[in-house]
Amino acid sequence: MPLDHNAHGVYAIAATPFHPDGRVDVESIDRLTDFYVGCGVSGLTILGIMGEAPKLEADESLAVTRQIVRRAGVPVIVGVSAPGFAAMQWLARSAMDLGAAGVMIAPSPSLRTDDQIVGYYGEAVEAIGADIPFVIQDYPLTLTVVMTPGVIRRIVQNHPSCAMLKHEDWPGLEKISRLRAFQAAGEMRPISILCGNGALFLDFEMERGADGAMTGYAFPEMLVDVVRLQRDGRREEAHDLFDAHLPLIRYEQQQGVGLAVRKYVLWKRGAIASDTQRKPGAGLTDAARAEVDYLLSRVAKSDLRAAL
Numbered sequence: 001m002p003l004d005h006n007a008h009g010v011y012a013i014a015a016t017p018f019h020p021d022g023r024v025d026v027e028s029i030d031r032l033t034d035f036y037v038g039c040g041v042s043g044l045t046i047l048g049i050m051g052e053a054p055k056l057e058a059d060e061s062l063a064v065t066r067q068i069v070r071r072a073g074v075p076v077i078v079g080v081s082a083p084g085f086a087a088m089q090w091l092a093r094s095a096m097d098l099g100a101a102g103v104m105i106a107p108s109p110s111l112r113t114d115d116q117i118v119g120y121y122g123e124a125v126e127a128i129g130a131d132i133p134f135v136i137q138d139y140p141l142t143l144t145v146v147m148t149p150g151v152i153r154r155i156v157q158n159h160p161s162c163a164m165l166k167h168e169d170w171p172g173l174e175k176i177s178r179l180r181a182f183q184a185a186g187e188m189r190p191i192s193i194l195c196g197n198g199a200l201f202l203d204f205e206m207e208r209g210a211d212g213a214m215t216g217y218a219f220p221e222m223l224v225d226v227v228r229l230q231r232d233g234r235r236e237e238a239h240d241l242f243d244a245h246l247p248l249i250r251y252e253q254q255q256g257v258g259l260a261v262r263k264y265v266l267w268k269r270g271a272i273a274s275d276t277q278r279k280p281g282a283g284l285t286d287a288a289r290a291e292v293d294y295l296l297s298r299v300a301k302s303d304l305r306a307a308l
Helices: 026-038 058-072 085-097 114-126 149-158 174-182 204-205 219-231 235-250 258-268 286-300
Strands: 011-015 042-045 076-079 102-105 134-138 162-167 192-195
Touching: 011 219, 026 058, 026 219, 042 058, 042 162, 058 076, 058 085, 076 085, 076 149, 085 102, 102 162, 114 134, 114 149, 134 149, 149 162, 149 174, 162 174, 174 192, 174 204, 204 219, 204 235, 219 235, 235 286, 258 286
Parallel strands: 011 042, 042 076, 076 102, 102 134, 134 162, 162 192
Antiparallel strands: none
16 A cells, blocks of 8 residues: 555664675575564665665565565555655655555755755656655754745645655654644644654653654664553553663664674574674674663563563
8 A cells, every 4th residue: 555644653674684794694584584574573674774775786675575566565664865856766666566555755965955855846746746655854963954834834745745754854854843834733744753862851752742653762672662552542551561672772872883783683583594793884893782781681671571
C-alpha cells in the first residue's frame, strides 16, 4: 500500500549488515528484517543515515531494497537523498517499482533560506514524480538545514504527495505542537509525524501529537510498547518503560559512535552476524563495549528483553 498520512506506530530505521571484509551480508539482511518485523514494527525505513546509504553502490542499494521489500510484509520507505536529482529519480522510481511504500528525502545541506528549502522540495517532487509518496526528513543537527513549522506547512500544502514528516529537530516539541495546531485550524492538511533522534524524546513527543517513531534504537519492541501505551492513555506505564531504557538511548546519542553501539547491540541480540560498519566507520573500543554491556544489565533489571 502506498504511504499516506494515516501511517503510525514504529517504522524502524534499518541498519545495513556487512561482513567483516565490508561485503553486504545478504543472509543477515533477511535475519534483520525478520527481527524487526518480529518486534511488531509497523514499517521499515531503509537506506538512511543509519543504513550507511552513502557507502553503497547504486546496484547494492537496489539489491538491498529488493530483498527487504520482498521479505518484510510491512510498508518499506526508502531513503533516496542524493547530491543530484538524476540519482534521486532513478532510485525513487526503481524502489517504487519494487514495491516500496514511499521514499524519504533529506534537504541538501547547502540550503539556508526558507524559499531555498521550499524550492528544493519542489524540484525534488518534479524529478521523482508527483505520484510517489514522500517523507520530509527534518534533521537539522546533522543536515544543518533548519525548517520552521511554516516552511514544513508550505511544502505539505504545495505537494499532495507529501505524506509524512520525519521529525528530528532538537529541541522540537513545540514544533510538533505548532504543526498539529496548523492542522486543527484547517491551515495544513493532515500528515503523519514520526520522530527520530534515537527516540530520546519519544515519551513526550507522543503527548505532543506525534504518530510514533522512526528511529534505529536496538530495542524496537520497546518503542512499539511506548507508542501503544501512550495511544492507550497509559502514560505512567509508558514513561516507566521508557525511563528504564533511557541510559542506553542516551549512550547511543554520542556523535560518531551511535551506529557502532546500535550494531553491537543488534549483534548481541542475534539480529546480525557482525557489527561491522563499512569503512570509513568508527568501531567501539573494549572499554566502550564494556560500558554498553553494563548499561544492558541495568536495563535488564526492568526489562528482561535486555538480558543478553
